[in-house]
Amino acid sequence: MNVRALRRHAGSVARFLLLLFLVTVAVFLLLEMIPGDPVDAILPADASPEQIAAARQLYGLDDPLYERYLSWIGGVLQGDLGRSFQTGVGVAETIAERAPVSLELALLAMLVALAISVPVAVWSAYRPGGLLDRAATFVTSATLATPAFVLGIVLVYVFGVQLGVLPILGWTPFSEDPVEHVHRLVLPVLTLAAGECVLFTRLLKGDMMATLQQDHVLSARARGLPTWRILVRHALRQSSFSLVTVSGVVIGRLIGGTVLVEAIFSLPGMGTMVITAIHSRDYVVVQAMVLLSAAVYLLMNTLVDLTYPLLDPRVRKVRTS
Amino acid sequence: MTELVQDRPVTAPAAPASVADIKPVRRKRRDVGAVFGAAWIALVVLAAIFADVLPLPDPNAVTNAFSAPPGGAHLLGTDAIGRDVLSRIVHGARISMAVAIGATSIAMVIGVTLGMVAGYFRGAADSAIGIAVNFMLSFPPLIFLIAMVTALQPGLVTLVVALALLGVPNFARVARANTIAFADREFVTAAKALGARPIRILTRELLVNVMLPVMSLALVVMATLVVAEGSLSFLGVGVPPPAPSWGGMLAAGRESLREHPLLVLIPALFFFLTVFAFNRLGDWARGRVGRESSI
Amino acid sequence: MSIGARPRAGAVDATAETAPARLLEVRDLRVWFETPRGHVRAVDGVDLTLRRGETLGVVGESGSGKSVLSRAIMKILAPNARVLPGSHIRLDDVDLATVNPRRNRHLWGVDLAMVFQDPMTSLTPVLPVGKQLTETLRYHLKLSRQAARDEAVRLLRLVGIPEPEKRFHQYPHNLSGGMRQRVTIALAICCQPRLLIADEPTTALDVTVQHQILNLLGDLREKSEMSMILITHDLGVVAGRTDTIAVMYAGRIVETAPTRRLFARMRHPYTRALIDAIPKVSLPSHTRLASIPGRPPVVIDPPPGCRFAPRCPSAQERCLAETPALEPDPAAPEHSSACFFPLGTPSGDAARARNIAAGVSAAGTPVAAEVTV
Numbered sequence: 001m002n003v004r005a006l007r008r009h010a011g012s013v014a015r016f017l018l019l020l021f022l023v024t025v026a027v028f029l030l031l032e033m034i035p036g037d038p039v040d041a042i043l044p045a046d047a048s049p050e051q052i053a054a055a056r057q058l059y060g061l062d063d064p065l066y067e068r069y070l071s072w073i074g075g076v077l078q079g080d081l082g083r084s085f086q087t088g089v090g091v092a093e094t095i096a097e098r099a100p101v102s103l104e105l106a107l108l109a110m111l112v113a114l115a116i117s118v119p120v121a122v123w124s125a126y127r128p129g130g131l132l133d134r135a136a137t138f139v140t141s142a143t144l145a146t147p148a149f150v151l152g153i154v155l156v157y158v159f160g161v162q163l164g165v166l167p168i169l170g171w172t173p174f175s176e177d178p179v180e181h182v183h184r185l186v187l188p189v190l191t192l193a194a195g196e197c198v199l200f201t202r203l204l205k206g207d208m209m210a211t212l213q214q215d216h217v218l219s220a221r222a223r224g225l226p227t228w229r230i231l232v233r234h235a236l237r238q239s240s241f242s243l244v245t246v247s248g249v250v251i252g253r254l255i256g257g258t259v260l261v262e263a264i265f266s267l268p269g270m271g272t273m274v275i276t277a278i279h280s281r282d283y284v285v286v287q288a289m290v291l292l293s294a295a296v297y298l299l300m301n302t303l304v305d306l307t308y309p310l311l312d313p314r315v316r317k318v319r320t321s
Numbered sequence: 322m323t324e325l326v327q328d329r330p331v332t333a334p335a336a337p338a339s340v341a342d343i344k345p346v347r348r349k350r351r352d353v354g355a356v357f358g359a360a361w362i363a364l365v366v367l368a369a370i371f372a373d374v375l376p377l378p379d380p381n382a383v384t385n386a387f388s389a390p391p392g393g394a395h396l397l398g399t400d401a402i403g404r405d406v407l408s409r410i411v412h413g414a415r416i417s418m419a420v421a422i423g424a425t426s427i428a429m430v431i432g433v434t435l436g437m438v439a440g441y442f443r444g445a446a447d448s449a450i451g452i453a454v455n456f457m458l459s460f461p462p463l464i465f466l467i468a469m470v471t472a473l474q475p476g477l478v479t480l481v482v483a484l485a486l487l488g489v490p491n492f493a494r495v496a497r498a499n500t501i502a503f504a505d506r507e508f509v510t511a512a513k514a515l516g517a518r519p520i521r522i523l524t525r526e527l528l529v530n531v532m533l534p535v536m537s538l539a540l541v542v543m544a545t546l547v548v549a550e551g552s553l554s555f556l557g558v559g560v561p562p563p564a565p566s567w568g569g570m571l572a573a574g575r576e577s578l579r580e581h582p583l584l585v586l587i588p589a590l591f592f593f594l595t596v597f598a599f600n601r602l603g604d605w606a607r608g609r610v611g612r613e614s615s616i
Numbered sequence: 617m618s619i620g621a622r623p624r625a626g627a628v629d630a631t632a633e634t635a636p637a638r639l640l641e642v643r644d645l646r647v648w649f650e651t652p653r654g655h656v657r658a659v660d661g662v663d664l665t666l667r668r669g670e671t672l673g674v675v676g677e678s679g680s681g682k683s684v685l686s687r688a689i690m691k692i693l694a695p696n697a698r699v700l701p702g703s704h705i706r707l708d709d710v711d712l713a714t715v716n717p718r719r720n721r722h723l724w725g726v727d728l729a730m731v732f733q734d735p736m737t738s739l740t741p742v743l744p745v746g747k748q749l750t751e752t753l754r755y756h757l758k759l760s761r762q763a764a765r766d767e768a769v770r771l772l773r774l775v776g777i778p779e780p781e782k783r784f785h786q787y788p789h790n791l792s793g794g795m796r797q798r799v800t801i802a803l804a805i806c807c808q809p810r811l812l813i814a815d816e817p818t819t820a821l822d823v824t825v826q827h828q829i830l831n832l833l834g835d836l837r838e839k840s841e842m843s844m845i846l847i848t849h850d851l852g853v854v855a856g857r858t859d860t861i862a863v864m865y866a867g868r869i870v871e872t873a874p875t876r877r878l879f880a881r882m883r884h885p886y887t888r889a890l891i892d893a894i895p896k897v898s899l900p901s902h903t904r905l906a907s908i909p910g911r912p913p914v915v916i917d918p919p920p921g922c923r924f925a926p927r928c929p930s931a932q933e934r935c936l937a938e939t940p941a942l943e944p945d946p947a948a949p950e951h952s953s954a955c956f957f958p959l960g961t962p963s964g965d966a967a968r969a970r971n972i973a974a975g976v977s978a979a980g981t982p983v984a985a986e987v988t989v
Contacts, residue, residue, distance in 0.1 A: 023456070023459050141600070142593075146593050150592045215738040216738055216740040219739070224717075224723065278558055289467075293461055294459055
């Protein structure tokens with residue numbers, strides 16, 4: 001790597017750190033904005049003034065703002081995300097418990113979306129106007145108009161109620177019953193994957209169609225190479241970079257989408273945790289979740305920015321020239 | 322050596338009869354989708370505006386007819402506690418539309434201002450606004466909304482403010498890109514040469530040109546905000562009950578999905594048609610305006 | 617002269633059975649494109665024959681249909697192209713127009729090969745150069761990995777690329793334009809094609825590199841019995857490097873002849889105009905560059921008459937009403953032209969003189985006095 005590339009990377013990292021800092025400040029201030037005294041949530045309604053004062057002292061609520069920020073962020077960096085007002089349990093622990101569910105959901109949705117959209121997009125680009133293309137366009141338009149939560153419920157109705165094929169809600173850990181586990185994952189994963197499928201298919205198809213017009217594809221055809229080979233090695237490889245650029249946005253949508261899907265299917269993930277926390281005014285939990293998801297989102301986007309040049313050899317050359 | 326076909330007539334033969342084998346060229350069709358989209362949106366907006374005047378029962382009036390099927394006094398049936406579904410749909414539309422249009426307008430005003438300032442003056446202003454916009458984009462959308470709702474407490478005003486903030490970065494980006502593109506053109510240079518002040522250039526010359534792609538974007542943003550509001554209402558942190566909202570109706574209807582699926586399917590259908598309409602309109606607008614209107 | 621071609625002694629009966637084998641025969645090829653404006657007749661009745669070891673130059677402006685011709689032979693036309701029934705393209709025994717590419721996977725790339733115009737875009741950017749070569753070799757010739765690699769390196773060396781082992785692993789953007797074109801040529805000849813079509817192989821390159829590439833093609837042509845079709849808009853390129861030349865205009869061949877004869881005794885006014893348009897060092901400075909007024913037509917619903925008539929300095933009334941067919945010259949059967957008033961004939965010279973005197977052709981184009989070179 002030469003100087004110019006290093007500078008570019010340093011710039012990305014610096015921007016990441018700056019934004020991360022701003023995010024933590026904003027999230028910290030989040031709690032400050034909530035009307036009412038925080039102690040009201042902790043102590044019973046008939047607490048005496050001394051108890052209130054003591055509690056304020058204990059939680060450092062009378063300290064200046066920046067001191068409270070520093071102690072909070074210090075705790076966060078050590079893994080302490082506070083204690084839930086409701087349960088008293090450490091938020092970090094609860095998150096650790098529930099994270100696997102949400103992560104599994106999100107990852108599977110991403111994989112399923114790719115597994116469906118890539119072949120469909122490639123074939124549609126190769127045979128535009130053909131049967132698959134027209135069917136895919138129709139389905140895509142319909143799905144695009146269907147918000148995730150609407151889709152989820154409709155799927156529940158069709159498959160769960162009418163056809164009775166799949167379970168509607170609840171979760172079975174993999175360790176308990178692998179088959180049932182997968183069974184219960186089908187609808188949630190499909191619901192979550194649907195939106196991303198649409199995005200990937202449209203993007204990839206457009207990119208592939210442009211690539212297929214290019215001379216090097218024509219040249220490969222003139223050499224008599226088999227179609228699938230041309231589509232995959234000569235066209236798809238090049239077009240796949242556009243999917244990477246959009247992966248940052250996709251991750252953000254997946255994070256939000258997981259919340260909705262968990263709510264619909266009553267899955268014990270981080271999403272349902274947050275919703276319950278809002279309703280029960282367990283703000284510490286909400287704050288921790290917002291911080292975590294924003295930090296992860298920011299990190300993923302920065303990583304995408306940094307790794308994109310590594311994937312595309314042409315960009316690599318341009319950057320290092 | 323190239324050879325020739327012998328016995329060719331002096332005049333070349335006329336076009337072969339095989340022309341008939343060639344399929345005729347297709348003509349462009351009218352954009353049916355966009356027409357439908359405009360019609361549906363107009364219908365929904367009109368119904369929302371005139372909700373009070375329409376002969377509908379009070380959306381919050383509880384009756385004895387629980388979960389009644391469509392027909393008779395209740396055109397679309399009633400929900401679990403006897404409230405008229407059609408009336409709730411119409412009044413819910415009013416709230417959804419008001420929130421979406423209100424939030425989009427606010428987002429447009431703020432976003433376009435920020436974008437144009439950043440695009441015209443560049444330098445420090447651009448950097449500062451860039452950081453601010455990137456900051457807003459650092460949050461996954463739904464998480465951002467959840468955070469705002471938590472901080473400001475659930476309510477209509479919160480909803481509008483939060484949704485507006487969500488939309489600001491989109492408008493800012495498009496406004497900035499278009500401002501930069503137009504700022505190089507001759508008519509701006511001419512205005513500068515005539516001694517026009519920046520504010521005049523921005524409002525007189527550039528704003529008109531920037532607004533075109535921005536309006537096209539507004540349609541897409543509105544669709545997004547309708548869905549966002551629906552999501553929040555579905556989760557119970559959007560429009561506060563008992564005010565009707567499509568998302569809330571969807572959530573409530575879940576409980577009786579088996580026995581009374583219509584309570585879910587009707588709001589679902591309305592969501593679908595409305596977002597579909599916005600999308601088609603947005604596509605049409607984008608086709609007319611050009612590529613600069615994409616995010 | 618290429619190795620393997622018959623010596624041209626005396627009058628030759630072009631259809632003699634003892635002539636060298638005809639490799640490629642194109643008969644009445646018509647390629648029409650479906651567009652919103654109608655059917656664009658890119659190639660509208662082309663006849664060609666190519667012998668083994670022969671090099672044919674196809675010359676024409678942009679839009680003459682020369683590229684479409686090559687793509688029709690290679691079967692890489694755009695989706696909206698229609699090769700009309702009645703078109704024949706025969707390579708030895710196979711009718712390329714009707715054959716199913718899937719059943720004849722080892723025809724294209726092996727017997728037929730093509731070199732494209734722009735080396736920047738005709739190589740896949742995301743695959744190393746060597747991989748693109750071995751891919752073709754392994755698919756068509758079923759070579760093992762190692763054998764393919766060795767052969768690829770040998771080919772790179774053959775086309776004049778220094779340090780071929782190193783270049784094998786590099787990407788196209790690491791190479792210069794000239795080297796990329798050499799790689800493209802290597803790709804084309806790797807399976808020893810019987811016919812190589814080069815579509816403007818040097819247009820996108822620097823002048824010095826052009827010379828090298830053309831020499832390379834000439835070398836390859838001499839070392840093997842490979843036939844070649846060299847497509848270009850530049851008469852200078854084909855001047856010393858082809859056996860025969862065919863001049864195309866508006867989807868048709870308007871003149872064809874052995875190279876020397878074409879330059880010495882051109883018949884068709886368009887050919888003459890093309891040659892006149894080449895700037896010559898021998899002319900005094902500030903001589904106006906001769907150009908052909910107007911632009912080549914996009915042929916959609918052609919009116920009757922010769923297609924060059926609107927721009928032709930020799931145009932007469934007849935040219936606007938009737939369409940001339942490609943006719944051999946009675947004195948020299950291998951030279952044909954599609955013109956009612958060919959240059960060098962009494963009627964043709966008279967027609968030209970009439971127009972110069974009137975200052976305008978029958979089509980209304982202004983005609984200036986001739987510049988004799």
